[in-house]
Amino acid sequence: MFEYLLHDLYPFPILQGDGSKTSVRVDFGDGNGVSYSNVSSIEDGVRHVYRSVGIYRVTATAENALGSDRVSLYLHVTCPLERIHLSAPLVVAKGREVNLTTVLSPSHVGAAAFIWWFANHSEPLITLESSVAFTFPKGGSSTVTVQVVAGSVILQDRKTIAVHEYFRSHLLAFSSNLDEHNPDVSEWRLDISRVVKSSMVQATGISEEQLLVTVLPGLPTTAEVFLLPDKELTEGEEDRTAEPLDQLSEVLLGALNQNRIEFTLRPGVQITVYATHLSVAPLVDSSESQKGSAVLLLLSVVFVGLIMFIIYKFRRKIPGLSFYAQMQNEKEREMIRPDSAVEKSPGAPRELVASLELLDTELDAQAIGYLPSHLNTKFSKEPLSCVTV
Numbered sequence: 001m002f003e004y005l006l007h008d009l010y011p012f013p014i015l016q017g018d019g020s021k022t023s024v025r026v027d028f029g030d031g032n033g034v035s036y037s038n039v040s041s042i043e044d045g046v047r048h049v050y051r052s053v054g055i056y057r058v059t060a061t062a063e064n065a066l067g068s069d070r071v072s073l074y075l076h077v078t079c080p081l082e083r084i085h086l087s088a089p090l091v092v093a094k095g096r097e098v099n100l101t102t103v104l105s106p107s108h109v110g111a112a113a114f115i116w117w118f119a120n121h122s123e124p125l126i127t128l129e130s131s132v133a134f135t136f137p138k139g140g141s142s143t144v145t146v147q148v149v150a151g152s153v154i155l156q157d158r159k160t161i162a163v164h165e166y167f168r169s170h171l172l173a174f175s176s177n178l179d180e181h182n183p184d185v186s187e188w189r190l191d192i193s194r195v196v197k198s199s200m201v202q203a204t205g206i207s208e209e210q211l212l213v214t215v216l217p218g219l220p221t222t223a224e225v226f227l228l229p230d231k232e233l234t235e236g237e238e239d240r241t242a243e244p245l246d247q248l249s250e251v252l253l254g255a256l257n258q259n260r261i262e263f264t265l266r267p268g269v270q271i272t273v274y275a276t277h278l279s280v281a282p283l284v285d286s287s288e289s290q291k292g293s294a295v296l297l298l299l300s301v302v303f304v305g306l307i308m309f310i311i312y313k314f315r316r317k318i319p320g321l322s323f324y325a326q327m328q329n330e331k332e333r334e335m336i337r338p339d340s341a342v343e344k345s346p347g348a349p350r351e352l353v354a355s356l357e358l359l360d361t362e363l364d365a366q367a368i369g370y371l372p373s374h375l376n377t378k379f380s381k382e383p384l385s386c387v388t389v
Helices: 176-181 186-204 243-257 284-313 319-344 348-370
Strands: 002-005 023-027 033-036 054-064 067-078 083-087 091-093 097-105 113-118 125-127 131-135 140-150 153-164 168-174 211-216 222-227 262-266 269-278
Touching: 083 140, 083 153, 097 140, 113 131, 168 176, 168 243, 176 262, 176 269, 186 211, 186 222, 186 243, 186 262, 186 269, 222 243, 243 269
Parallel strands: 002 067, 091 153
Antiparallel strands: 023 033, 023 054, 054 067, 083 097, 097 131, 113 125, 113 140, 140 153, 168 222, 168 269, 211 222, 262 269
16 A cells, blocks of 8 residues: 555556557546556656545556456555644633544544543543533633544644633624634634723623633634622632523623624724624533523423323313203303394294284184173063972
């Protein structure tokens, strides 16, 4: 196996013999190939440029009147490592696991080994992955150093991380004209971080020791500001309360929302700093409470759903609900009946009145027929006789 640098021109040797009658087909293993029907005039070989790193199988096939033959070799094409960047937060929570990542440039350099050095650790941690998880057990400042070995190149980067039990952090955005002047290099980001921090101190009155600002790589330009506990108030004891940080956070957000934090990048270029939203972990130590709240919310939803299912399943067996359901059904029937009643019974009252009038007329007629008139009545003058039986 051979190793060559990216974009190097590699000469492939040509077979000896009668080249004027020998055709050659070369497959470079990256999807490209070349054929020659007469290679007698090519004494320096065949040249090819590889555009990406990797392991390639190169095959050359020669053919003439005597037959054919094939030969293969493997090329390990690599790219030299130019620079590395240790991506780590400026502030982490004590006793919480944090991810540290090494960014390589260019990103494809072949096989690489990563050597991690942590403060208060005499032995390094060696990995083949560019990321590692680590927990800082003590508060204060801690230094992390990473060394990357890629081929014959060895590069390293170092970061100092502040470890606290509580802190606040906010993501920041800038005026769009800042992107036009962003070269995306670490030195420029460091200078802008210092300028932003100075502007915040002037606008809010917050102590410099309680502010940390870092400009993040990439475009659009963004940054993150950290609010740290006051060392004088927490000296000799653990910073177990975040109330002062909440007050400082309100002051800082008020200044950002009022556009009072700005700076001059160069004459005629004014940059304004804005607040976007809270970062993923504004109070890292509150993760347990957040998990507890989520669990309680989930249990509440499950409990309410169970109660609704029981009510729906056994509503006929519960007296109060059965009576209420019966009343509802009766009300619904009453609301449906009037229409049909109006349609079917318009003549009922008239029939009842007519029947009553007919009844009165018959009674009057009977009374008149059974009571004789006084003009036709005759009285007998004969004495009454009694008959004993």
